[in-house]
Amino acid sequence: MAPNILLVVLDSVRARNTSLYESDAETTPFLKEFAHKATVYEQARAPGTDSLQSHASIFTGLHVAEHRMRDIGDRLRPGNTIWEELAADGYETGVFSYNSYLTQAPVGLSDAFETVVSGENHRVPFPGGFDPSNLNRDGFKRYLEFMHCVASSGRPLRSLANGLALWDVTRPLIPSRFQGLNIVPDSKFTDEFETWVNNRNGSWAACVNYMSAHTPYLPDPEYDLWAGQTERELMCDLESHKWEFIAGCRPWSERAALERAYNGCIRQVDAELKRLLSTLSRHGELNNTLVVITADHGEGFGEEGAIRPVRSVAHGTTGGLEEDILHVPLVVKYPDQTEGTRVKTVASLTEFPALVRRTIAGERDKSGFVPDNGLVLASDSGLSEQKRDSVPKYVEDVEVYEHGGKAVYRTTRDNRIRKDVEWNGNTMAFDCTYPRETIRLDDHDQTVLQEAFAGLEPSKAVTSDDVVPADDVKARLEQLGYR
Incomplete structure (x- = not known):
């Protein structure tokens, strides 16, 4: 039987806060153990800085600069995702998440799946x-x-x-x-996924997006090992976990303190990941499944910006093209893989569709997320009109956030990770071999940026329309801080 496909997205989890990537806090004990018999990419980068951009790239294989999806109003046309391709080959497909961009919003991502579980039936008792x-x-x-x-x-x-x-x-x-339930917990989606898998007779392909590490950072008490009541009360008191800090309404030290609660959220999502994969193992499905575990982007907690003259906060345009936002965990377990390996070359999540095709064809390319030309591209489109409307409540001058940016990563001959960035007309270069210690380089290569992005024309896979989300969808997007 053809291998199953499972993409698990740990929404908002940055690599540096996982113990798999040597965080001081033991946040991902299960993922670290699971990685012993899997392929770990040490230098994976997200294609975009927010959920909509990155998921669109992961699903289609298109760079952000090609699909250019930014917010409600942009819509992915049918027939452009790996999920639809798999369905045409006989796979049964499903997506499971509280992330409304994936399961409810009229942006076309949910249309790629035959089964869509948004958790709406779990929010209210009736x-x-x-x-x-x-x-x-x-x-x-x-x-x-x-x-x-x-x-x-x-x-x-x-x-x-x-x-x-x-x-x-x-x-x-x-x-x-x-x-x-104010927010439907990830455990409900694990339950729904298990029920769905047990009712499948043939090969299946699914995306499970876990939101435990997404704002609000309120882990269950058993996982809240690094924060306390102070951080919990602060989180509950925030009206905007981004703009209140940017506007100076709150000190940056409070944003930094929330990282302790965020670590507990990662520990919680790691426990849910263990439960998910244990379910597959118990039902004899794991060995015949391509498992890809990653994140759509990271999260900023007030770190000094290396690219812009502002601090990195949360994700999206406010986070920027910083390493805290783009460096994400990536673990791949091929069907029947029993030995672990690590890939040190820079890798891109945009390669997911190509990896799936090769796996189905029987190939086991241990560097499958590394682009053939060695160049990894990332983009940020700047503030969308919808998101810009909510900003004046906190700040009048948002010019620094209006500008998008683009970055090209490559592995040099001496196995360093080089990053060339263009932002607001300025070109910069960094050594990102150790993402916690980004080093500004004296030289920069504008040519590699120009050549890498020159051929990326707007894709016909995306259209713009005037579809307005339903009130409940708008409410959920606002609740998650997306609007």
Whole structure:
């Protein structure tokens, strides 16, 4: 039987905070153990700085500068992803995630899969009733809006119960099995994936995107090993985990302190990853599965910018093309692989579709994420119009974030990792062999940047339209900090 394909995206997990990549905190004990019989890429780079950009590149094999997806309004046309290609070859495909860009937003990514699990049925105890997360107003007006929606829902008792299950005042008074979920935990998607796999008769291909390490950084107590109540209260008190720091409303030391809670989130997602792969092993599926474990991007916690005169915070344009954002974990286990190996050459997640095709053809290329020409490209498109609208609430001058940028990585003859960057008309070069110690180089190579990006024309795979997401999708995107 053809091998199964499993892509696991640890959303927002940067390599430097995983113990697999020698973090001082033991955040990924399972992934470190799993890697002993897998292929570890030490120098993997994300193609973009945010979730939408990177997932579009991973799914299509197109660079960000080609597909140019930025936000709602950009839509991937059908027939351009590896998942649709696999479905045409007889695979059953599914995606499992609380990330709305993957499972709900009208950007075309969810259309690539036959089964789409967004977790919506787990948010409220009574799915047939109104979901309070769809409310748009605040204060007393929010209460009036909710009562109006309850009355017009057709199922007022269920809708009212959902409100009580999510309201902070009444939620603790309700038995846990009837409490609503502000954010659906990754464990629910592991459960859904297991049920789905058990009902498959032939080969399958799936993407599981785990959101535990994405903001808000609120790990379960058993994984919260490095933070405390102070960090938890700070996280809950934030209105914007990015712009409040950029605007100077809060000191950068508080943003740095949140990294301790973030480490606990990574420990939690590592535990969920163990549960996921143990499920496959228990059902005899693991040995016949290509497993790719990575992240769509990293996260900034106020580190000084090497490329721009601002600190790196969160991800996307505010994070920039810094190593904290682009250096991501990448572990690959081929079907029946039993010996571990490490790849030190710079690698790109954009190579995922090509790796899948070669694996199905029976090839076991241990450097499969390394581009043939050795050049790894990354891009940031700058602030989209939708995201720009929310910025003036915090800062008036956003010019430094308006500019996108582009970077080219390559492995030199002496096995160093060189990064050439162009941002706001300036060209810079860095030695990124040790991503925690990015070193500015005196020379820069504008030619390699020009040549690498010269042939990347806008792809016809993406179109722009006026599709407006539903209110519940907009609410979830805002909840996750995407808007």
